[in-house]
Amino acid sequence: MRKRISVIFCLVVSLFTFVTLDSSIDKALGAEEKYPSRSIDMFCAYVPGGYADLINRFFVKGLEKYLKVLVIPGNKPGGGEVVAAIELANSKPDGYTVAFLADGPLIITPLLGKAEEYRDKLRIVAKLICTTQVMAVSTESPWKTFQEFMDYAHKNPGLTYGHGGVATAMHIRAEYLNKIGNLKMRGVPFKGDPEVTQAVLGKHVSAGFFSYQAPKRLADAGKMRILFSFTPPGFGPDPTLPTITSFFGKDTPDILPPSIYVVVPGKTPENIIKVLEGATEKVSQDPEFVNNLKTLYAQVCFTDSKTVYRDVLLKQGSIYKPILQSVGLKVVEGKEGMMAGVQ
Amino acid sequence: MDLFGGLLSGFQVVLQPANFLYCFVGVFIGTLIGVLPGIGPIGAMSILLPTTFGVSPVSAIIMLAGIYYGAMYGGSTTSILVNIPGESASVVTCLDGYQMARSGRAGPALGISAFGSFIGGTFSIIALMFVANPLASVALKFGPPEYFSLMCLCLTILIYLAKGSVIKAVIMGLFGLLLSTVGLDLTTGKPRFAFSAATLFDGIGIVPLVMGLFGISEVLTNIEGPLERIIFKSSIKNILPNLDDWKRSAGPITRGSVLGFLLGILPGGGSITSSFVSYTVEKKVSKHPEEFGKGAIEGVAGPETTNNAAAGGAFVPLLVLGIPPNAVMAVLLGALIIQGVAPGPTLINDHPDIFWGVIASMYVGNIMLLVLNLPLIGMWIKVLKVPYGILMPLILLFCLIGAYSLNNNIYDVVIMVIFGIVGYILRKFEYEEAPLVLAFILGPIMETAFRRSLIMSNGKFSIFWTRPISAACLIIAVLLFISTGLSIYRKTKPKMTE
């Protein structure tokens, strides 16, 4: 009896040891392995089922095709995407932890001075996606075009609009339109697009600002009317909609569409970044990926790492800054208000 | 497409072997997920989301929907057995369900919970079929002012939740309200009481909070004495509810079904609120209100029915308008979008197979769940017989894993442990957890609604009483408040004459 128990005991302990150490053995044996040689964790900062989460899942599928390893989508929602950013900053820079982050944590949060914990610890590999954001009203309201809405707003200041959250990319664009169109609207903050949709349909606010797909579905069903789109002309899924430059003139500074980027921890070796960048570019040209994105009305707009730092972040930041200030938020000037590495 | 024709075609879809299998897999996993504390339906659905890629839209939705209401069935199991809410909607079931288990009536509690869930779920599906469209437009009429008034109404019932001292219940409510302010203020974007911890920006998670407050504190309370004292009286002769149980539960189940469905339609309203409301309604209309909190079967029948009825009601805004009323529905929405199906007003016309397929699958799923859960009751009762010395570490382990699995964030576990200790201390001083939880949930909705309303009206308070629904809720709330005040006054009048 004693012998049997001892045998079982030894078996259990060895099984335990094996399971515990096998990952370490992997490491010890493969000294300089090719990247990637095992599964990659790719998480986004949103709840499952959300817009960006779905894009992430499509991207993951595409990435698997070109990197030939398992890529596991994950979610780390919270704190306005900051939780995911911090988590990424503290992850091992070995290329096996990648994240999908948007304008929020990469441009807006640093401007507000709240990005101390990750500002100089991240590296953007590429910009991948541009999303379309629009303004829409209920079909039961009297305005059929943006011009009509604007005229009405000039005569009757104090209309309300709903947006998905204070200091989000959407809110900033709404306030920008408010300013250059002199619409004199009051912003009612909601939490996420579905709440805004509900408020517009129920006519609790005069207009709503959200990502394109929710109002598009409702517009097709005849419940909403999309009046304005925040994309460069001819770029978005519906080129007939008025945009900033098409409506207000070519000289009006435009806001690039809100974007989603592929990001890794800052110290990730350059060769791994190159591999990821290349794979991302390939996915961006993959017809299946592009097709999948169509269901979400998102568009591919690949920009490589260097251009992102040299151009995109700087440009967007400079447009966001005055708008953030106009809604009463304090903005950090200079290099401390941007991700490290911006030239 | 007429109602019955549609339903018939829906059944044809569901009863295809593949879809039938998906339905079963869905409800099975859902039950499992519901039983395991912490990992809620969201976690399960997101894990299974990738598998739906290669599958037809109908099958995918059938499976995911099954997980959702399956979880509602399973969530009550741990609430009753070990006082751990399997997910936040099952919190109320802990109040009386656990007490029933301690007095040897775990079987009837689980039984009535299963039956109530079935009846509530089936009722909501029928209602969904007939009144989905008109109700969806009513739901839209609820804007910020209406939500505020409704929450005021719900908060006044908080006092009825209390078993004992009213003052302590009020303090617990205030504490809950205070805790709910932690996080990023939605209106101004400023963090409140977050101590610069990014995790706290979203506030204290409700699931770790209730798992700690109810589950962990119960464990701590139990281990403070010699463990032989923890005996769950288990006379297995009554595994199922008896006739008396059924008589007492008939009313709660009926009321719960209607209440749950109506409240489930409201985005943000949901299962938790409806289960609290059901509990207090039952306590108010019961002939033995003093039994509540000690093992009254009405306290299990009502809320459990409401849960599942609300789950059905939640499908109304999703299928009719394309608006997900809660995070779980958002995952479902996502799955539909990936499949290229756009839920919304056009769904019923463009994809009748999906609409009716889902509805038919809900019928089938509910029956499957009943069949699945009833025999399991015997098994669950045996779990209670495991010596507490072994049970306790396992309970703690599952709580830890469950809390971590919510967001893969260790701070959720920390919060759970902290509130376990807080709950333990509160129990020692005889403060009750239920009012805290209710206030914690309702507080943010109420405050956000209040401030949004004021922005909408540009500072004018009249917005609350010039809108009919809002005014009605406020009037009822005031009347309720006065009547509670009067009854308390009447109760204490004799004492005052000392």
Place this chain on the structure above:
Amino acid sequence: MNKRYDIVPGLFWIGLSIFAMAGSYKLELGDFRDPGAGLMPFLIGAVLFLVSLPIVLKPIFKLKIRNEIPKKTDSGKIDLVKVVSVSGSLFAYCFLLQKLGYLITTTSLLIFLLKTASPRKWRFVIIGSVLTVIVTYLGFTFLGLRFPRGVWGVR
């Protein structure tokens, strides 16, 4: 618990309410027509303060509070050491989980809990803990859960 000790939570509530009011004051109260971030917590703190006053003052001035339900007396001693040690172990688990990984930390925790909870032989405790950890690890990983990896790459 004796009626005497009721003052302890009462003092805690007073303290909490003052903390809340102070903290919310810093956040800008705004006014009723245009509430700031701090208005709601401030009001809650204020009401909490008022409601807790009777609890604190009662033992001092021996006022009668209505609706007092007589407390049930506790029979038997309370093993506070066990409660504290178990709570402590849970905290330790949280902090060590990220450093040492799931397998090691959980096994240690289970061993500790099983030993504390009931008098059983070491053999049983260790084998049971290890088995449980392995089963849960495999089971949950199969379900798609990601457990934290330890610092040395140990899972």
